[in-house]
Amino acid sequence: MIKKQFLYAILASAVLFSSCATKKQTTTDPEEYHSQLIMSVAWFQNAPEVAALYHQGFNIARERVDEILENNKFEKPLAVVTDIDETIINNSPFEASLIAKEENQAGWYAWTAQATAAALPGALEFAKYLESKNIAIFYITNRDDNEREGTLKNLKMLGFPLPGENHLLTKSDLSYTTGNTSSKKERREKVSETHEIVLLLGDNLNDFSELFEDRKENNGKAAVEANKALFGQKFIVFPNPMYGAFEKPLYNYEEGLTDAQKRERLKTKLKAE
Ligand SMILES: [Mg+2]
Numbered sequence: 195m196i197k198k199q200f201l202y203a204i205l206a207s208a209v210l211f212s213s214c215a216t217k218k219q220t221t222t223d224p225e226e227y228h229s230q231l232i233m234s235v236a237w238f239q240n241a242p243e244v245a246a247l248y249h250q251g252f253n254i255a256r257e258r259v260d261e262i263l264e265n266n267k268f269e270k271p272l273a274v275v276t277d278i279d280e281t282i283i284n285n286s287p288f289e290a291s292l293i294a295k296e297e298n299q300a301g302w303y304a305w306t307a308q309a310t311a312a313a314l315p316g317a318l319e320f321a322k323y324l325e326s327k328n329i330a331i332f333y334i335t336n337r338d339d340n341e342r343e344g345t346l347k348n349l350k351m352l353g354f355p356l357p358g359e360n361h362l363l364t365k366s367d368l369s370y371t372t373g374n375t376s377s378k379k380e381r382r383e384k385v386s387e388t389h390e391i392v393l394l395l396g397d398n399l400n401d402f403s404e405l406f407e408d409r410k411e412n413n414g415k416a417a418v419e420a421n422k423a424l425f426g427q428k429f430i431v432f433p434n435p436m437y438g439a440f441e442k443p444l445y446n447y448e449e450g451l452t453d454a455q456k457r458e459r460l461k462t463k464l465k466a467e
Contacts, residue, residue: 227453228292230460234435235293238286245315247433252316255393255430256323262392263327273389274324275382277396278335280434282317283348289436306341309348314432318353325355330389332361334381334401339366376439379404397434413443 238244255274262272279285288305295301305311324331331354337345342364349356356362363381378400385391399406399414402424406417418425425431445451445459 227294227296229294229453230457231289231293231436235286235290238434238436239290244433248315248317251395251430251432252320254426255320255395258393258427258430259324259327259329268390268392270388270390271328271330272392273330273332273385274393274395275332275334275385275391276321276394277398277401278333278337278345278349280314280397280436281395281401281432282314282321282333282354283311283352284314285311286436287311303338303341306337306348307344309344309351311348313352313354321354329392330357330361331355332363332385332389332391334363334378334385336365336376336378339364376400377404377407393428393430395430395432397432398438399431400439402429407439409439409443413440 259274266272276282285305288302291301291305321331333345333349333354335345342359342362345364346356346359346362349362363384365376382391382394394402396402399418403421405421406414408414408417421429444463445456448455448459451459
């Protein structure tokens with residue numbers, strides 16, 4: 195009898211132990227969602243180096259504008275093309291909200307409709323400087339058409355110059371015609387029909403040129419080296435470690451990975467020597 199009870203106790207604890215072990219390994223534990231974002235969002239929201247880098251970028255942009263105006267030989271009116279997210283406005287509260295939460299497109303749409311993102315350091319001052327120098331600003335963003343209203347509201351609320359709604363080019367404005375929904379090439383060409391684009395601002399290399407879109411080989415680093423003279427000259431880059439086109443190559447372009455699987459893929463990309 196005692197033996198039997200002892201056996202039951204062993205069996206029960208074995209079942210309990212195995213269920214605990216299973217729970218620990220599950221990939222849908224809320225605490226596991228997007229934990230890879232913790233360091234990058236903490237850095238983006240707290241490090242003074244972030245503000246310094248934005249100021250540095252906009253200071254260089256301003257110097258470039260002054261140089262261009264001094265030697266302006268262009269026939270067309272001048273324009274600066276800027277990306278929106280993580281270039282002039284700060285969506286890091288949305289990124290922070292993703293930690294311990296499952297991501298979905300509706301959540302992002304709710305965030306952009308809210309129109310409460312803050313301007314990044316130096317962005318508004320630079321945009322207003324352009325306006326004072328009669329240089330047109332075009333906002334080319336990969337936000338969707340259905341996000342136009344919230345985006346316009348957010349930009350206006352912050353005081354960014356918006357000479358006309360055609361100065362905001364969202365993702366489906368033109369890019370669907372080429373089948374590449376995220377390329378900004380056609381939208382840049384559209385702006386070039388009427389304006390001379392003298393400077394481009396972005397946190398993603400795809401904001402500058404289609405030369406950087408192919409990342410299959412070594413995350414596209416060769417294109418950066420081949421065009422290194424353009425950075426700080428025509429292309430002004432801002433820091434964004436939270437998300438971007440750099441991610442897909444890190445996951446070997448595999449779709450539908452869980453956050454735990456993503457972390458495993460990231461570990462294989464780290465070099466310790
Ligand atoms: Mg961006």
